Amino acid sequence: ARWHAVATSTTGHGSEWLGHRIRANGGQVEFIAVYRRHAPAWSSAQRDAAGQALADGSVWLFTSALAITHLRALLPGSDWAGARALVTHPRIALVAQAHGFGQVHTSGPQLDAVIASIKSLG
Numbered sequence: 852a853r854w855h856a857v858a859t860s861t862t863g864h865g866s867e868w869l870g871h872r873i874r875a876n877g878g879q880v881e882f883i884a885v886y887r888r889h890a891p892a893w894s895s896a897q898r899d900a901a902g903q904a905l906a907d908g909s910v911w912l913f914t915s916a917l918a919i920t921h922l923r924a925l926l927p928g929s930d931w932a933g934a935r936a937l938v939t940h941p942r943i944a945l946v947a948q949a950h951g952f953g954q955v956h957t958s959g960p961q962l963d964a965v966i967a968s969i970k971s972l973g
Contacts, residue, residue, distance in 0.1 A: 890921035902926055906933045910972055913938045914960065916946040923950050937968055 870880040893901070904911070905926070913919055913936055923929075931951035938944045939960040947955045958968035 888917055890924055893925055898925065902929060904934075905929055905931065909935070910969060911936045911952075912965065912969075913943050913947065914940075916943045919943070919946050919950055935972065937965070937972065939965065 870882065873880050901922070911922075911934060919936075923931075932953045934952045935954040935956070936944075936947040936952040937956050937958055938947055939958055941957055944955050944957045956968060956972060958964050
């Protein structure tokens with residue numbers, strides 16, 4: 852059997868492990884990169900909306916620490932003390948705190964848990 856391992860690169864830890872397991876069981880593996888993690892290019896309207904959301908009580912939902920880093924780069928010099936973040940993992944919470952989010956709340960990654968957390972933040 853031939854397997855295609857979809858990965859962000861050919862050297863990812865999980866991808867390499869999976870590839871080795873498949874080969875160890877007689878399969879062939881070909882890695883195909885299907886996306887890259889990079890910051891989006893924003894229009895001025897998107898930048899303005901995001902800047903407004905920093906202080907208007909919006910809740911930012913993060914499932915990736917890299918997304919926080921990209922957001923900070925897209926809004927340089929912004930004050931994050933009034934911003935609220937809901938994150939789906941304790942490691943993401945650490946990044947949000949390090950980047951200066953005023954409030955950081957952690958939720959499980961399941962949809963029901965995220966919804967309940969958003970409702971609890973009112």
